[in-house]
Amino acid sequence: MSHMGYGCLMAVDRDHVLRSAAALLTRKSTSTMDEVAKAAGISRATLHRHFAGRDALVRALEALGIAECEAALDAARLDEGSASEAVRRLVREIEPAAGLLAFLYTENQLFEGEGQNEGWTRLDVRIAALFRRGQASGEFRIDLTPAWLTEALYGLMASGAWAVQEGRVAAKDFTHMIAELLLGGALRREEP
Amino acid sequence: MSHMGYGCLMAVDRDHVLRSAAALLTRKSTSTMDEVAKAAGISRATLHRHFAGRDALVRALEALGIAECEAALDAARLDEGSASEAVRRLVREIEPAAGLLAFLYTENQLFEGEGQNEGWTRLDVRIAALFRRGQASGEFRIDLTPAWLTEALYGLMASGAWAVQEGRVAAKDFTHMIAELLLGGALRREEP
DNA sequence: CCAGTTTGAGACAAAGATGTCTCACATGGG
């Protein structure tokens, strides 16, 4: 297998390691490199062969989270149909990445240096644009800024991911609970 | 001042240390004991005289957060008036503690052992009871569980605290943004 | 079967944080 280099097997292993690291760090964000390795079913040495260090691992998780989030935004077709439906599609598409996003959202180490990934800005811009579109069309209220609605979406996804993980809400309700609360709030509607 | 013991000066110093530690750890949850000490304007030795170690400090912050939260619940008089107004009062009263709560909310170390503070349960019960009251009175929709609404309130407060800290939303809008989103959601009302 | 590659296990030192201790200094009451 000398000619394969990084093309084939390494890639799928790397992805598997990344996924299990995401799952573990979502539950316990201070997990040791050794715990991450064991969770992935590999040794610490092999983990180090994939990721130069803890920082590289977290950066790779950041890139993965951003990529999955952007893929979700693409799949949700935010420009089509009503803004409400676009938000529902967005929450549905982003659900599988919610745990990872929740971990990254609280990893404030990622946002303090200078070399912060501009992918976050791209995501913010696209999501805020969706809320702005909803405001322009009269669907959404205008006293809540698009920046705050974007932030609230992140926060609700993180809360939802944790609540599901601790069994406080059912996993199947994740999408509905987040989208409905974000769109409609807790108050009952007089006439839908 | 030998006869004073722990009664007077120690107490206010301890409180001041606790407050600055809360402010610092909210921004950078991995701050060193030395950084915590410097932020409080004291030396690491003195910090250690107040709190036996990092764990003791975090536990003290947990107790402080729970106490402030319970005081806010008391001040908000959750049983009086409409549930919506009670939620607005709750958010307003809890705002000063939002940063500390956001820190504790993501300190999952607090919730994994067996000796987790039952204060959180007390808070959950009281807040969930408020949402349940709103549902029973017909004010709140019933397809969002009280447990999820409680969780969402925590998540929105954390998001709000971070968004304010990073300058993405104005501090003066904190209460309005959180309460209005939680109650009414992003959709515009036809007839208020 | 064989050769090259990858892996796991462990040893090892470096780095960082923590807990403990000592000692000099300041401060405030008597």
Next chain:
DNA sequence: CCCATGTGAGACATCTTTGTCTCAAACTGG
């Protein structure tokens, strides 16, 4: 003024995590 108390600065050992290395074993493709 004097003394007791609290404080800051620093030294020190310890512990954990990390990064690096080696080597034997397992595996794979030919």
